[in-house]
Amino acid sequence: MKEKPFSSLPVFLVDDEESVLHATATVLRSAGVPRIEMVADSRALLPALEAQPASALLLDLSMPHVSGSKLLPDIVHLYPEVPVIVMTAAQDVETAVSSMKEGAFDYLVKPVEESRLVASVRHALEVHSLRRQMGVLKRYLLSDCLQDNEAFAGIVTNSRKMRALFQYLEAVAGTAEPVLICGETGAGKEMFAHALHKLSGLGGQFVQVNVAGLDDTLFSDTLFGHRKGAFTGADQSRAGLIAQAAGGTLFLDEIGDLSMASQVKLLRLLQEHMYFPLGSDVARPSDARVVCATNCNLAQMMRQNRFRSDLFFRLSVHQIEVPPLRQRKEDIPLLLQHFLDEAAALIRKPVPEPSNELITLLSNHHFPGNVRELRAMVFNAMALHRGGSILAMDSFRQAMQKQQKGGAEPAASDEESEMPILIPGRFPTLDEVEEALVAEALKRAKGNQGVAATLLGLSRPALNRRLARRATRATS
Incomplete structure (x- = not known):
């Protein structure tokens, strides 16, 4: 059975105070957490988790009926991949610390600061995602199978290298982290992005934009949209592509061509899951999965100060290289x-x-x-x-x-297809070099003279003349 995408699993809030539940849920929703389950009766928690897996859990330690301290060991034992954040009053910090020893992921002291709450939950979601990915990857290593061949139907291949990439994409498809797809022009990066979207199970659209040639203003307007009157000619408000990709995938192609100013804005979007339309001072949440592609060497661009290292490491949480x-x-x-x-x-x-x-x-x-x-x-x-x-x-x-x-010219990185010119010792004559090239071309062409002529850039008669001279030299 195909698992639910990780990003579709809810965050559970467990507290006997209804006001705390609703206030916490409001903060998390405004920060872009898409699904939240609220549990006011601690006795209902374990049955609820059995019916609906969680991505993270906020657990109040002091509750009637069954305390959070008693529930914690059972949760850690039954659902070890789910990070549990315990919440406690200021006078119970020692209890919270002991809960960490029992397996809690983090603890928050009430009243919880909004920034601290959001940061803790985001960290927990990242850890949950990584734990799930490790489990999926282990299964693939042991079984060497694909769960959804249909998602890759558009990619024609028998290559083991490509199959390994398919398995990796299946393992990370349901995560919320960005994916960076690298590869030469024409290798099929866009098809991998489409396959990733299908595998993710996201209900939103696949929205694609080529960012090459977009200056900073056009990049901001294209992605973030604008309010009426934001600039000359903005006669009406317009939603950007991030809004169109809500609940889906935003595919940014040619990311290596992005200006430095636009790189800063993209980094902020990835870190905060929030953005500002042009002309607006009200932040809007984004839950779109960001997938990027490039044919550039981003590592080299970082060394040349043309690409931000912090953006690269944020984008390349999951990275594949299409051969x-x-x-x-x-x-x-x-x-x-x-x-x-x-x-x-x-x-x-x-x-x-x-x-x-x-x-x-x-x-x-x-x-x-x-x-x-x-x-x-x-x-x-x-x-x-x-x-x-x-x-x-x-x-x-x-x-x-x-x-x-x-x-x-061939790509400089493809060492296995290159013929480096190394001439140790005696320098060969032109005839010797010609003979070596012809012999190598015939070898690669499996003896087919027409194919060998094409490889050498010759006509068939021209190759025949060279072969005839070669035979004459051999018999003389």
Whole structure:
């Protein structure tokens, strides 16, 4: 059975004073805590917890019928993942300290300061989330299974690397913390964000915004909205995207391009779960789950003082790195067929069969544009296809040769596909270098001379001439 999202579990308030219950609930709701369960009769607590799991619990120690001191050991034993915050009067601080030894997470002295209350509950929710994640991750390590394959239906893959990311996303999907999705352009970061939203079980919308190119004012207006008259031309109030994403997911793409001023505002939103529309001095709560994506190296940007370290650590509570296509080449035949089916259905043509030669050629391409580049290649090939059962390779070769002539370079981080030029000892002749390159191209092409010619940026006749000279030198 699929578990409820962690963020949907309520915070329990247990106190025999109705006024305290309602005042505490009001403070927590205004701070963005979405669900609260109030229990005035301590005898009803354990049955209530059995019927409805909790994310955190505030427990008054002095109550009639069953005191909080007596309930605490049972709660800690039966629900060890639920942090219990005990509340006590000033003269009972020693009792509160002894409760900490019994397993209480924190204690608050009545009357409780609002800031102290909110900070304690937020900390408890974070700890509960981490405890639950650890439990889920342990189950995945032991079972190697997915609970919701349907959420990943849009991501075509057979890669073990990708499956491991799916399992991690399932483990963290129900948490309230941000998720940072890193990866090269075209690798599929947006599809991971959509899958995460589906897995989360959140009832709100998935709202996406590309923050690249937004100056600070436009960023604030886009996310936070504005009141009427906030600036010239603001003829009426407008809700921002955070309001649209209430109870759902706010996906910020290209987060590495955010200005420093906007980074401060985003950090405040993540820390306080509150925001101010432009022209308003009244804070509004936000319960939207924030997911960010970037193709930038944020660690390097931090060293260059272009990205705030405090924002990075807040965003990267959960971080995944989507592997580029060249690091999961086992997916190329699957993706090729998927895009052929998609393109053929779109333009109403029969689906041609890709040749083994084409698959070998694609498996040796670096794909700086990743899955998006492969899709563009396939759709172009299908548009040019004039019939026949086998898909022609000419358009693929032309695209690769154009890329080679255009000077497209592989990603510097992809060490396994690089051929570093190391020349220890005697310096080789040009003929020796040419022979080594041709031999390596034939090896990668599995002996297919057409594929090898494409890898070398040559025509088939030009490669044949070089092979002929090579054979002549070998026999002379």
